[in-house]
Amino acid sequence: MTANSHTHHEPSYLEVKPRKGIWNWLLSTDHKRIGLLYLYSILIFFAVGALLGLSMKLELIAPGETIMGAQTYNGFFTLHGIIMIFLIVIPGLPAVFGNFFLPLMIGADDVAFPKLNLLSWYIYILGALIAISSQFMGSGPPDTGWTFYAPYSFQTNTNMLPAVTGAFVLGFSSILTGLNFIVTMHRMRAPGMNWMKMPLFPWTLYGTAWIQILATPIVGITLLMIVAERLFQIGFFDPALGGDPILYQHLFWIYSHPAVYIMILPAMGAISEVIPVFARKTIFGYKALIISTMAIAFVGYFVWGHHMFTSGMSGEALVSFSLLTFLVAIPSAIKVFNWISTIYKGAIHLEPPFYWALSFIFVFMIGGLSGLVLGSLATNVHVHDTNFVVAHFHYIVFGGTGFAFMAALHYWFPKIWGRMYDKAWANIGWLTFFIGFNALYFPMFYLGIIGMPRRYYDYLPEYHGPNILSSLGAIVMIAGLLIIITNLVRSTKSGEKAEADPWNGKTLEWKTTSPPPLENFDKQPVVDKGPYEY
Amino acid sequence: MEQHTQHVDEHYDHIGSKMGMWLFIFTELILFGGLFIVYSVYRFMHPTAFHLAAEELDVAIGTINTVILLISSATIAMSITAMQQRKKKLCLGFMFATIFLGLVFLVNKYFEWKVKFEHGHYPGSDTLHELGHGDTLFYGLYFFMTGLHALHIVVGLIIIGFVVRYVINDKVNPERFALLENGGLYWHLVDVIWIFLFPLFYLIH
Amino acid sequence: MSKDDQHITSYKTISLVLLGLLFFTFLTVAITRVELGPYNTSAAMIIAGLKAALVLVYFMHLKFxxxxxxxxxxxxxxxxxxxxxxxxxxxxxx
The missing domain is CATH 1.20.5 (Single alpha-helices involved in coiled-coils or other helix-helix interfaces)
Structure with missing residues (x-):
């Protein structure tokens, strides 16, 4: 059955246009349109962040000043970090696919507070504008790095206030999204869908939402303290006034480490959706995946100190944080084993989303295992603040979250736009991207181990070789990205019409038409079995 | 076939909206929680200075403000009872009492701060600089935490002001008063935070 | 409508809780006048915890x-x- 064969059906959410032109988007409280608003804004910001990254890589293609000086480079890595972290990976999967698919997957007609949901997007845009305005005002772009470490963050003459305020406002948006999701899951699941019948992507959103609620306020108050410190010389973190800069690092990472799990948990959730569908097999260890999600969310809250192993914490704290860090590896590994076991003896359908999911596991393993190197005290000291950390971080956050985002995008594309993309081009794009990604980041592990520090626009000649490879990788990766995006954008208009369930998925979002009607389901779905029963 | 052209937002879920409010309250608690961490760390690092600086604060005015806030918490709770018993006038009376008490709290706070400023105990002052690190941190935290708390009082008053309007035009009524309950929850939150601020700044020495 | 099964807190309960809160407030002020040394802080924090619990359980309706x-x-x-x-x-x- 195709969408065309419907004799009568509700118009899709894209066809319902009660207002004029752009206002159908800007005033819509439909979770699907809001999800797309986030998607489009994130893509725009991503283009900026990626260009900044690319120009940094071009700077590093040869020692010495190639295309920019030190201060520009400092500004670039700061803005690259702020954009990529606060504007893209933190809202990424929850705000785009969570908004679009959470209500669909639990059989609801919308999120619990649709107006608040739209407000979150406006707050997000406001925060983004404030943060980016720091580039164009007064005394020059911030140069602290995205971590705003004290005491430098209130000593530098650059535009710290807008950057910090922007991050604070963005936190608000993130909190409201999390709040909305928790209430939605508690109150609006379809009849018959008890917690243990809820699909895994919503489950990871649940864990994520709790982190958003419990961790974000800490960074909020910390950033407020930086503002107060700059305005009133209060002395919270200024050693000259008795403050302890390490306390700033504690507070910052109490949020920002769990924030890594805000980024990666929904990614794991999306992968858990894709893998059973393309292996045509019930997910292995549904409960184990849920428990490990919650365990990661919970333990992840107490490992922030591993960012501070060389900051001068007490020995007892070092050992405790190292131990706790190793504990997080356990639930993460459980997830990988579950995915592999799901694929084992499945009827595998090699489609683009599945390629992305497989490569996610690959890069996530590299990122995760290199994380153990950083989690253990002795090796951490050796590679601290080197390119090794940058490589590890990008393997997890770009490799993990980015690949999962792509998997989700290719998986849910036909549901969102009701059309299918060109699979051959999608595969070519994926392969190019995958090769470029590894060429870009893998050499940085090596560079870190042989001692190249991060955040410098220049380096010693002996680091030249791997840097060339890395910079070329960046160019290949961007080329892959262009192929992928061109293919997808073209297909939203001219792709073949998609069926309601083109991948043979079992979760509720595939039970409605593609694209779904405004109220999601023609009649309220009732659930009587688990989400992945093949 | 009738087609939906407008998105329907109107499903009233009283428990859901209360849950949303609670989650928001958690974020507020953690927001102040971050400050409590800072307070306890610096208190741990400068026990004597914190001890002596705390004795400078006026216990009487702190106690009076505590009592005022506790009573206001009780009056907002009673306004909900009145609403449930369908006594609109009484409900509004309790809400106005709450607003009044909140304003009195702010006036007291103003005079308390004014005295501190006259003594030169404000962030960045020379007096504090001479007193040393412990006092600088104590007063920095004192102004920041009580200031942030006062800001929450102001927000709480605005929220209750809005709810008053909705009660008057019956948008909040005995059938659906989640908004009143949520406004009340927020006010109680402000009270709970003060319950901890009071001993930490005024009493412990 | 779930309104019918809503619990109504009586004025009496609210007043009793308020009295309890005021009692604890004066108690904590009185206790800190006495030099308890290191127990001073714990006493004040325990009483604050009790007061917060009263507010949470009764005023904020957790009990009901x-x-x-x-x-x-x-x-x-x-x-x-x-x-x-x-x-x-x-x-x-x-």
Missing amino acids: DQKVFGIMVIFVLLVFLAVIVVTFFDYLYR
């Missing part, structure tokens, strides 16, 4: 609401306490 609210509150408080403890792993031993 669905269990899930109470569970959430306890969970959040425990997480926060754990964060303080972990932070002090650093400061206690530095």
Whole structure:
């Protein structure tokens, strides 16, 4: 059955246009349109962040000043970090696919507070504008790095206030999204869908939402303290006034480490959706995946100190944080084993989303295992603040979250736009991207181990070789990205019409038409079995 | 076939909206929680200075403000009872009492701060600089935490002001008063935070 | 409408809770006048905890609401306490 064969059906959410032109988007409280608003804004910001990254890589293609000086480079890595972290990976999967698919997957007609949901997007845009305005005002772009470490963050003459305020406002948006999701899951699941019948992507959103609620306020108050410190010389973190800069690092990472799990948990959730569908097999260890999600969310809250192993914490704290860090590896590994076991003896359908999911596991393993190197005290000291950390971080956050985002995008594309993309081009794009990604980041592990520090626009000649490879990788990766995006954008208009369930998925979002009607389901779905029963 | 052209937002879920409010309250608690961490760390690092600086604060005015806030918490709770018993006038009376008490709290706070400023105990002052690190941190935290708390009082008053309007035009009524309950929850939150601020700044020495 | 099964807190309960809160307030002021040394802080914090519990349980209706609210509150408080403890792993031993 195709969408065309419907004799009568509700118009899709894209066809319902009660207002004029752009206002159908800007005033819509439909979770699907809001999800797309986030998607489009994130893509725009991503283009900026990626260009900044690319120009940094071009700077590093040869020692010495190639295309920019030190201060520009400092500004670039700061803005690259702020954009990529606060504007893209933190809202990424929850705000785009969570908004679009959470209500669909639990059989609801919308999120619990649709107006608040739209407000979150406006707050997000406001925060983004404030943060980016720091580039164009007064005394020059911030140069602290995205971590705003004290005491430098209130000593530098650059535009710290807008950057910090922007991050604070963005936190608000993130909190409201999390709040909305928790209430939605508690109150609006379809009849018959008890917690243990809820699909895994919503489950990871649940864990994520709790982190958003419990961790974000800490960074909020910390950033407020930086503002107060700059305005009133209060002395919270200024050693000259008795403050302890390490306390700033504690507070910052109490949020920002769990924030890594805000980024990666929904990614794991999306992968858990894709893998059973393309292996045509019930997910292995549904409960184990849920428990490990919650365990990661919970333990992840107490490992922030591993960012501070060389900051001068007490020995007892070092050992405790190292131990706790190793504990997080356990639930993460459980997830990988579950995915592999799901694929084992499945009827595998090699489609683009599945390629992305497989490569996610690959890069996530590299990122995760290199994380153990950083989690253990002795090796951490050796590679601290080197390119090794940058490589590890990008393997997890770009490799993990980015690949999962792509998997989700290719998986849910036909549901969102009701059309299918060109699979051959999608595969070519994926392969190019995958090769470029590894060429870009893998050499940085090596560079870190042989001692190249991060955040410098220049380096010693002996680091030249791997840097060339890395910079070329960046160019290949961007080329892959262009192929992928061109293919997808073209297909939203001219792709073949998609069926309601083109991948043979079992979760509720595939039970409605593609694209779904405004109220999601023609009649309220009732659930009587688990989400992945093949 | 009738087609939906407008998105329907109107499903009233009283428990859901209360849950949303609670989650928001958690974020507020953690927001102040971050400050409590800072307070306890610096208190741990400068026990004597914190001890002596705390004795400078006026216990009487702190106690009076505590009592005022506790009573206001009780009056907002009673306004909900009145609403449930369908006594609109009484409900509004309790809400106005709450607003009044909140304003009195702010006036007291103003005079308390004014005295501190006259003594030169404000962030960045020379007096504090001479007193040393412990006092600088104590007063920095004192102004920041009580200031942030006062800001929450102001927000709480605005929220209750809005709810008053909705009660008057019956948008909040005995059938659906989640908004009143949520406004009340927020006010109680402000009270709970003060319950901890009071001993930490005024009493412990 | 779920309004019918709503619990109504009586004025009497609210007044009694208020009296309790005021009593604790004066108690804590009185106690800190006495030099208890190191127990001073713990006494003040325990009393503050009791007062907060009264507000949470009665004024904020935890006693009469669905269990899930109470569970959430306890969970959040425990997480926060754990964060303080972990932070002090650093400061206690530095």
